[in-house]
Amino acid sequence: MSEKTIPYKIYLEESEMPTAWYNVRADMKNKPAPLLNPATHKPMTAEELGVVFCDELVAQELDNTNAYIPIPEEIRNFYKMYRPSPLVRAYCLEKKLGTPAKIYYKFEGNNTSGSHKLNSAIAQAYYAKKQGLKGVTTETGAGQWGTALSMACSYFDLDCKVYMVKVSYEQKPFRREVMRTYGASVTPSPSDTTEVGRKILAEHPGTGGSLGCAISEAVEVATSKDGYRYVLGSVLNQVLLHQSIIGLETKAALDKYNINPDIIIGCAGGGSNLGGLISPFMGEKLRGENDYRIIAVEPKSCPSFTRGKYAYDFCDTGMICPLAKMYTLGSNFIPSPNHAGGLRYHGMSSTLSQLYDDGLMEATSVEQTAVFEAAEQFARVEGILPAPESSHAIRVAIDEALKCKETGEEKTIVFGLTGTGYFDMVAYEKFHNGEMTDYIPTDEELAASFAKLPDVE
Ligand SMILES: *Cc1c(COP(=O)(O)O)cnc(C)c1O
Numbered sequence: 001m002s003e004k005t006i007p008y009k010i011y012l013e014e015s016e017m018p019t020a021w022y023n024v025r026a027d028m029k030n031k032p033a034p035l036l037n038p039a040t041h042k043p044m045t046a047e048e049l050g051v052v053f054c055d056e057l058v059a060q061e062l063d064n065t066n067a068y069i070p071i072p073e074e075i076r077n078f079y080k081m082y083r084p085s086p087l088v089r090a091y092c093l094e095k096k097l098g099t100p101a102k103i104y105y106k107f108e109g110n111n112t113s114g115s116h117k118l119n120s121a122i123a124q125a126y127y128a129k130k131q132g133l134k135g136v137t138t139e140t141g142a143g144q145w146g147t148a149l150s151m152a153c154s155y156f157d158l159d160c161k162v163y164m165v166k167v168s169y170e171q172k173p174f175r176r177e178v179m180r181t182y183g184a185s186v187t188p189s190p191s192d193t194t195e196v197g198r199k200i201l202a203e204h205p206g207t208g209g210s211l212g213c214a215i216s217e218a219v220e221v222a223t224s225k226d227g228y229r230y231v232l233g234s235v236l237n238q239v240l241l242h243q244s245i246i247g248l249e250t251k252a253a254l255d256k257y258n259i260n261p262d263i264i265i266g267c268a269g270g271g272s273n274l275g276g277l278i279s280p281f282m283g284e285k286l287r288g289e290n291d292y293r294i295i296a297v298e299p300k301s302c303p304s305f306t307r308g309k310y311a312y313d314f315c316d317t318g319m320i321c322p323l324a325k326m327y328t329l330g331s332n333f334i335p336s337p338n339h340a341g342g343l344r345y346h347g348m349s350s351t352l353s354q355l356y357d358d359g360l361m362e363a364t365s366v367e368q369t370a371v372f373e374a375a376e377q378f379a380r381v382e383g384i385l386p387a388p389e390s391s392h393a394i395r396v397a398i399d400e401a402l403k404c405k406e407t408g409e410e411k412t413i414v415f416g417l418t419g420t421g422y423f424d425m426v427a428y429e430k431f432h433n434g435e436m437t438d439y440i441p442t443d444e445e446l447a448a449s450f451a452k453l454p455d456v457e
Contacts, residue, residue: 008091010253012084018248019071021241023060024279025351026067027286030358032237032350033325035061036312041456044322052219052321054229056127060238067283069241071123078122078155079245082111087253087414092381094401101404103397104261105417106250106277107384112178115342115387115419116273117148117233120242124231125152134227135159139189139214141168142341143175144387144419145233150184160184161228163191163217167208168341175423189214196220196318211345212331216318234270235315235324235349243276250414251280261292263400265415267392268296268305268363269342271349277416278361285360294361295400296352297392299371300440302335304328304348305356305363307446312456313347323454326353329441330449336439339368339427342389366395368438372431374398375421387419388427 025031034043049058060069071079090103108116128136135158140146146162153160162184169176169188176186189209190197196216200207207213215232222230233239254261264281266274274296284290296305304327314331315321328347329335335344348356355361375391377398378384386394397415404411421428430436 006089006257006259009086009088010256011086012249012252014080016252017076017079017084018245018252019076020068021071022244022248022279022283023063023067023069023241024244024275024282024286025064025237027283028354029286030354031064032354033312035322035324036456038314038319038321038323041323051223052230054124054127054131054133056130057124057238060241061236072126075123075126082118083245084249085110085246087250088382090382093378096377096381097398097401097405099401099405100408100410101401102410102412103401104412104414105397106246106414107417108246108273109384109387109417109420113144113148113151114422115144115148116243116246116276117145118151119245119276120233120239120272121145121148121152122155123242125149125156125158128229128231129156129158133158133229135161136229136231137161137163137218137222138231138233139163139165139211139218141165141211141214141344143168143172143179143423144342146184146186147175147178149231149233150179150182153184154182161218161221162186163189163214165189165209165211165214171426172423189217191217193217194220196320200317210317210334212315212317215316216320219316219320234272235345235347237351239272240275240279240349240351243272244279246273246276246416247279247281250277254414259412261414262411263293263295263413265295265297265393265396265400265413267343267389267416267418268298268348268352269389270345270347271352273416273418275349275352282355282360295396296356296361296363297396298363298365299343299392300365300367301438302329302344302346303365304346306365308348309450309453310353310357311453313453315347323456324350326350327356328453329446330453332452333446333449339388339424339430339436342387343392364396366392369431369436371395372428372436384417385421386417387421388424390416390418393417
């Protein structure tokens with residue numbers, strides 16, 4: 001097919017939309033390590049996990065064998081309101097860079113939550129409703145997950161209790177108000193509404209909170225309140241499964257025009273968008289059908305893949321959640337307050353951790369100012385004002401395209417543009433004023449945090 005017939009935006013017809021999620025674990029020879037009970041260090045059973053999570057989601061979490069899991073019709077119908085998301089050929093960016101590379105991005109910012117997180121939020125709310133629950137609890141850092149979940153809960157008429165990291169609660173009042181518009185209750189964390197919150201407040205008065213701390217509070221409320229369960233917006237296997245919709249659509253759109261990507265790039269916080277984007281491509285790689293270069297991009301201030309340890313660790317500060325084996329900086333690690341809030345988690349999805357450890361994907365880290373330079377460059381030619389998180393992927397996509405300019409290679413690059421940055425204008429302001437800095441943790445700081453990893457195996 002000739003170059004000219006490839007449109008700026010490749011859409012799928014409703015009839016071409018995926019009807020099942022793809023579970024990459026089914027094709028992995030080395031399965032991700034199981035979650036462990038923090039007290040006994042034995043693999044968590046479905047029964048134990050069922051105290052915290054909805055039953056159907058527990059089944060998905062533990063399913064290492066079924067490659068395809070049908071997407072229930074109610075979820076597919078909700079997806080139809082904002083999906084398929086466009087796969088855009090970045091003709092204008094290519095031209096501006098003067099690169100022979102062909103750049104595509106999958107844009108997930110086309111819904112009110114402004115990110116890919118709604119793909120999993122709607123699924124998790126659906127299963128909670130189906131189980132007859134009253135509501136769900138969760139944490140949110142930058143606010144994207146809380147926003148997505150409050151949208152999903154209002155759709156299914158579920159109560160939604162969000163524990164929001166206190167600094168974000170104070171710095172991002174607009175995110176908070178979007179959540180309240182959708183009917184969620186939002187509590188700044190740490191709070192005095194939970195035992196773990198009171199304990200953390202007593203130990204660290206005046207703390208601005210952290211994701212790990214907000215998780216502990218949300219889990220405590222879910223497990224102590226009748227008819228409630230906890231939901232999480234990233235890291236877990238089930239979340240990567242739901243996010244596979246991104247990759248399945250991308251693959252279907254590329255296949256329509258016989259496009260074979262050479263490089264696939266995504267930003268990595270807990271790993272859900274990247275895991276979702278790459279899943280069908282990784283599946284081909286695992287089955288020996290095709291090969292791709294896959295690159296995870298993380299901030300230099302929170303470098304779980306590139307400087308972390310592959311070890312069992314706590315998922316939360318309060319140490320009440322199961323232990324997960326993952327690339328981690330240690331649950332005690334408090335990343336410096338960089339502006340890509342969604343990339344500040346200390347650990348990484350255990351599925352992606354295993355794939356990375358097996359050499360099936362690469363990782364790189366980038367500095368904040370370089371990320372905002374890329375964000376601005378992208379916004380000026382492609383029209384979309386990207387989220388700081390997403391801009392990590394833009395940075396590396398641009399760098400790879402510039403390498404092609406030097407070598408003359410016409411590589412095809414696909415990257416995930418996870419969301420829009422309208423709620424991040426304070427960060428853009430700092431960048432424009434030249435006030436942006438990037439704190440890179442020292443080896444000593446990381447070593448101190450690694451020393452507190454739990455003693456497992
Ligand atoms: C949450 C978020 C991320 C990072 O989360 P992952 O689970 O690693 O995908 C990236 N981009 C945006 C816009 C987000 O909201």
